[in-house]
Amino acid sequence: MNAVDTATVAQRRTSRPRADALRNRERIVTAAREIFVEYGAEVPFDEIARRAGVGNATLYRHFPDREALVREVVCSVMDRTSELAEAALAEEGDAFSALRRFVHAAADERIGALCPMLSGTFDKHHPDLVAARDRIEVLVEALMERARAAGQLRSDVAVGDLMVAITQLTRPLPGTGCQGIDRFVHRHLQLFMDGLQAPARSELPGTAATLEDLRRTD
Known part of the structure; x- marks a missing residue:
């Protein structure tokens, strides 16, 4: 693999987490919006994470507090x-x-x-x-x-x-x-x-x- 190919692969590897992070953030916001409408803004973060299909750590990484x-x-x-x-x-x-x-x-x-x-x-x-x-x-x-x-x-x-x-x-x-x-x-x-x-x-x-x-x- 030449230098250009190596650089391309490295770029793809570094871009994937960013794309995943954006998707996770959108899933969290969408789930929170639905749950806030249904039950109010005091719903436990565990429930929001569960509906978004992400772990609690992922939720807190994007949103450190309520x-x-x-x-x-x-x-x-x-x-x-x-x-x-x-x-x-x-x-x-x-x-x-x-x-x-x-x-x-x-x-x-x-x-x-x-x-x-x-x-x-x-x-x-x-x-x-x-x-x-x-x-x-x-x-x-x-x-x-x-x-x-x-x-x-x-x-x-x-x-x-x-x-x-x-x-x-x-x-x-x-x-x-x-x-x-x-x-x-x-x-x-x-x-x-x-x-x-x-x-x-x-x-x-x-x-x-x-x-x-x-x-x-x-």
């Missing part, structure tokens, strides 16, 4: 949801159809995993989180403003109202007995979306919820 894992899950969900919003804005000609498409796609992303960010102990000011949050807020507001400008969206709702509804409908009540409600999510989202359409059929109590409202702990 705070790091929860933050990664939240950022991952927000990033993927932002991509869905971008696609809806770019590909749908009708404003309300774009908003409806986004809402249903976001539900499939199980954004109920964002619930930990509402906790008073969650670090809401981490740079990664702030960047992901700002991005999704701008995109969802763009979807809503487009529908509002077209006269299709009632004027008394804001981004927070939309995100609360999707989050609640994608997070079942704790316990395995409630997992079957998944099959009703899109049906109930459709009912919710019908209620968002203008003209409004009733006056909503209180004020429109912004994401800033959701971040308050008092």
